Amino acid sequence: MAATSRVASAGAVATAELAGRLPTARRRDMSGTIAHAILVVSVVVLAFPLYYAFVISTQTLDEVTSLPPKLLPSTNMLQNYADAWTRAKMGRLLLNSAIVALAVAGGKIAISLLSAFAIVYFDFRGKQAVFWTIFVTLMLPVPVRIVSTYQVVSVLGWVDTYWGLTVPLLASATGTFLFRQYYQTIPDSLAEAAQLDGAGPLRFLWSFLLPLSKANIAALFVILFVYGWNDYLWPLIVTNSPEMRTAVIGIDSLIPRTSQLPEWNVAMAAAMMVLLPPVVVIVVMQRWFVKGLIETEK
Amino acid sequence: MKRTVFRNRWLPYALVAPQLAVTIAFFFWPAFDSLRLSLYRASPFGDRLIFIGLGNFQRLLADPAYFRSVATSFVFSALVTFVGLAVALLLASLANAKIRGLAIYRTLLLWPYGIAPAVAGVIWMFVFHPSFGVLPYLLSFVTAYQFNWFLKGWVALVLIVVAAIWKQFGYNLAFYLAGLQAIPGSVLEAASVDGAGPIRRFFAITFPLLSPVTFFLFTLNMTFSFFDTFGLVHAVTQGGPGDATSILVFRAWKDGFEGLQLGYSAAQSVILMLLVIALTAAQFRFAEKKVTY
Numbered sequence: 001m002a003a004t005s006r007v008a009s010a011g012a013v014a015t016a017e018l019a020g021r022l023p024t025a026r027r028r029d030m031s032g033t034i035a036h037a038i039l040v041v042s043v044v045v046l047a048f049p050l051y052y053a054f055v056i057s058t059q060t061l062d063e064v065t066s067l068p069p070k071l072l073p074s075t076n077m078l079q080n081y082a083d084a085w086t087r088a089k090m091g092r093l094l095l096n097s098a099i100v101a102l103a104v105a106g107g108k109i110a111i112s113l114l115s116a117f118a119i120v121y122f123d124f125r126g127k128q129a130v131f132w133t134i135f136v137t138l139m140l141p142v143p144v145r146i147v148s149t150y151q152v153v154s155v156l157g158w159v160d161t162y163w164g165l166t167v168p169l170l171a172s173a174t175g176t177f178l179f180r181q182y183y184q185t186i187p188d189s190l191a192e193a194a195q196l197d198g199a200g201p202l203r204f205l206w207s208f209l210l211p212l213s214k215a216n217i218a219a220l221f222v223i224l225f226v227y228g229w230n231d232y233l234w235p236l237i238v239t240n241s242p243e244m245r246t247a248v249i250g251i252d253s254l255i256p257r258t259s260q261l262p263e264w265n266v267a268m269a270a271a272m273m274v275l276l277p278p279v280v281v282i283v284v285m286q287r288w289f290v291k292g293l294i295e296t297e298k
Numbered sequence: 299m300k301r302t303v304f305r306n307r308w309l310p311y312a313l314v315a316p317q318l319a320v321t322i323a324f325f326f327w328p329a330f331d332s333l334r335l336s337l338y339r340a341s342p343f344g345d346r347l348i349f350i351g352l353g354n355f356q357r358l359l360a361d362p363a364y365f366r367s368v369a370t371s372f373v374f375s376a377l378v379t380f381v382g383l384a385v386a387l388l389l390a391s392l393a394n395a396k397i398r399g400l401a402i403y404r405t406l407l408l409w410p411y412g413i414a415p416a417v418a419g420v421i422w423m424f425v426f427h428p429s430f431g432v433l434p435y436l437l438s439f440v441t442a443y444q445f446n447w448f449l450k451g452w453v454a455l456v457l458i459v460v461a462a463i464w465k466q467f468g469y470n471l472a473f474y475l476a477g478l479q480a481i482p483g484s485v486l487e488a489a490s491v492d493g494a495g496p497i498r499r500f501f502a503i504t505f506p507l508l509s510p511v512t513f514f515l516f517t518l519n520m521t522f523s524f525f526d527t528f529g530l531v532h533a534v535t536q537g538g539p540g541d542a543t544s545i546l547v548f549r550a551w552k553d554g555f556e557g558l559q560l561g562y563s564a565a566q567s568v569i570l571m572l573l574v575i576a577l578t579a580a581q582f583r584f585a586e587k588k589v590t591y
Contacts, residue, residue, distance in 0.1 A: 031395040038393040043406040046468055050410075052432065053421045069432045111317045118313035123303050130314050133321055139578050140325045143525050143547040144571040147554045147563050148328035148335060168324035171317055191304075201304040230414035232529025233547070237555065248414045252533050255420060258448065264424050271420050278412035286405055293411075293469065294514075 050275075057081070057268035064265050076265065083263075084254060084270040092243055093250040094273065096165075097229050100246055101278075103166040104228035105221050112175030112220075113213065117205050119176070120183040121191065138173045142234050150237050164238045165246070169228070174296045175220055182216050183209065219292035222285045226278045247274040329571065335564035347561070354565035363541060364549070364566075371545045374459060375523040382463045382470055383515055387508070390474035391500060400475070407468035415465060416529035422461040423534050426453070447535070451542025454535045458543055461534070462527055470515055477511035478504070517581055524573075546570060 056064055058077040063070050084090055118124070119131060142149065149168060150159075158164030186209070194204045235246045242250075251274055254267045282289050336354055338347040358364050397403075410418070425433050428446040437445055447453040481504065489499050505512075528547045531537060537544035537552065544552070550570065554563030 032397055035393040035395040035397045038389055039397070039403045042389055042471060043403065046407065046410060046464070049418075049421050049425055049464060052425060056424060065430050067430070067435060069430065069435055071432075111320070114313040115317040118310040121304050122306065122310035122313075124310040127310075130318065133326075134317060137321050137325045139574045140329050140571070141525050141574065143528065143550065144567050144574055145325070145328040145332050146551055146567055147560050148331035148567075149324055150555075151331065152324060152328055167320065171320040171325060176317065195304075201306060201309060204304075226412050230412075230416075230529075232414065232416050232532065233551065236529075236532070237551075248416050248529060251417065251420055255423070255533065262430065264427070264430070267420060268424065271417050275413045275417045278414070279409050280412075282412040283405060283409055286408065289408065289411075290404075 053268045053271055056265055057272050059265050061261070061263060061265060065262055077269075080265045080269040081273070083266045084273065087266065088250045088254050088270055089242060090247070090250065090270060090273055093245055093247040094277075096162075096244065097247040097274075098277070099162060100165050100231075100235070101225045101228035103162070104169050104231075105224035107166065107170040108172040108175050108224050109217055109220050111170055112172045113179050113210075113217075116176050116179030116183060117201075117209065120180055121201065121204075134171070134173050134176050136173075137171050142169075146233070146237065153238055158238075160239050160241050160244045162244075165235055165244070168238075169231070169234060172224075175224075178216060178220060178295050179213065182213065186212065215288065215291065216295070218285065218288040219295055221292075222281055222289040223292040223296055225281055229278045250274075332564045332567045332571070335561055336568045337561070339561040340559065350561070354561050357562065358565055358569070363544075366541060367544050367546050367549045370455070370541075370543065371524065371547075374455065374462075374527075374543075374545055375520055377459045378462045378466065378523040378527075379516060379519040381459070382466050382519055383512065386467060386470035386474050386515075387512070390471055390478055391504065393475065394478040400479075403475075404472050407472045410465050410468045413465055414529060415462065415527050416533040418461045418465045419458065419530040419534035422457055422464065426457045426460075447539075449539055451539055454539060454543050458527070458530050458534060461530055462523055466519055466522060470519070473511055473515055474508065477508050481507050513584060520577065524577075 052071070055071060055073050057080055059070065059074040059080075060076045063074055063076075115130070115134065119127060153159055153164045153168060156164075158167070190208060191204060194208055199207065229246075230248055231246075232248050236249055239245050239249075242253075251267065251270045254263075254270045256262045256264060256267060335347075337349060337351060339350050339354065340346075341348055425431050426445070426447055428434050428444065428448065434445045437443075444450075445453050447457050485503055485507075486499055489503055494502060524545075525547060527545065528551065531543055531545055531548045532551075535543040537548050541549075546566065547570070550563050550566040553559045553566065557563075
């Protein structure tokens with residue numbers, strides 16, 4: 001594909017030259033330089049708030065409140081991170097976030113893999129109804145059923161538990177549709193061959209479909225891990241003890257409010273700790289992340 | 299449809315059971331219960347529910363504070379979506395050239411997606427901090443106006459808009475860049491030979507060809523700014539000052555969990571539900587049109 005487009009643009013360049021335009025090589029260089037300049041500026045502007053937050057997280061209270069603002073890292077980093085860690089019980093909060101993010105991502109993937117398998121590879125009574133039931137969940141995000149979902153969890157006795165934090169989030173229409181779409185592209189001959197070899201449906205799922213779905217699983221995992229880690233409304237509603245809060249909510253207690261000491265250095269230290277895991281997952285798994293972004297929004 | 303299907307009487311039901319159980323218990327039942335609850339209000343001692351028909355909805359429609367929330371939500375989402383997309387598209391168009399290192403730029407653009415809206419808010423809170431933040435400090439050289447978001451509603455709104463755009467901007471730009479790279483250069487060169495200037499070329503060729511990307515990003519940003527920004531408002535402004543940043547989801551949560559007006563909150567949930575259904579329907583209508591490109 002790259003080759004054909006190169007040929008096409010070479011043709012266009014030739015026409016442009018015939019039309020008496022600027023020497024093309026020079027124009028190419030110019031537009032390349034402009035492009036790099038714009039992208040570098042964008043990247044730097046995007047990175048600045050993060051850099052600023054990091055710098056603040058290394059400063060003493062005096063430096064944080066001094067004017068003009070100091071924009072270079074300082075020496076108080078360990079102290080601030082230790083303060084944030086102990087004051088907000090950050091260890092426990094990060095553990096909770098990790099449990100929630102992994103359970104939500106893993107659970108959603110498992111549940112949607114199984115239902116997509118049933119929908120694509122079986123004929124059963126009520127299949128259409130099942131499909132539409134799953135589809136309609138797309139229109140029912142947490143904010144449109146806040147109070148009532150809390151009441152269900154409360155009846156089950158799941159308030160302030162890991163069950164309450166994770167199970168109600170596990171249904172996933174996007175995951176199911178992603179796997180369904182993918183299974184439909186797999187040639188029928190594969191299932192036929194597996195059947196001839198005497199493999200039952202579960203064997204087929206485990207030994208054939210699962211390995212083939214690796215890329216899709218990874219893509220979904222990145223998106224769902226980030227979603228689970230960063231979700232705010234549901235953990236806020238369903239937990240009330242400080243030990244069961246997740247990290248994004250825990251920061252709240254460190255934000256200096258009007259009448260408090262402006263310890264923004266400690267707040268920023270907490271912010272850095274909370275934002276690091278999902279950002280690292282995105283950067284490390286970038287290829288799958290992009291795939292996931294595109295696939296889940298289709 | 300698959301031709302080869304496995305035959306089994308109960309297995310398919312077992313396979314869909316977990317998904318259906320969660321869906322029914324935590325999605326369908328609460329959704330119906332919200333509908334029911336929206337017709338009741340709690341008794342003065344909160345011990346039982348009193349049926350009041352459409353009373354909650356009448357109250358909502360007569361409540362200027364609710365309409366302020368509707369307006370705030372739409373202004374907020376419109377700003378996040380349109381400003382975010384317009385700037386990204388402008389920069390992407392200017393940067394549209396054959397460039398090396400695109401993968402590196404992509405990494406450096408995509409990471410902010412991983413930051414929780416609430417955490418993005420905390421960072422920008424300090425950037426905007428009236429006493430110590432770098433932004434009011436710089437602005438103080440230009441104007442004596444006090445950009446204090448503790449006191450001025452519009453500054454607080456700008457603060458959360460900027461935090462939300464910051465989180466979204468990188469991937470808006472990355473997707474526009476990818477979309478632009480997919481447009482064959484020959485089409486644009488041909489147009490320029492025909493005498494179309496850069497602006498004409500953009501609106502006649504580039505923008506229509508990018509419409510699938512725009513549509514994709516539009517939906518993503520609208521959904522994000524409407525439903526995923528609760529944490530941003532809760533952590534940063536608490537809906538204030540006054541109720542200048544009380545977006546709809548925040549108000550529904552506050553009336554339900556702080557005001558303990560369950561029926562009133564449920565009625566707001568029902569209205570949000572109608573909104574999501576409308577958005578989804580619109581999405582599918584446009585999605586069909588989009589395919590014709």
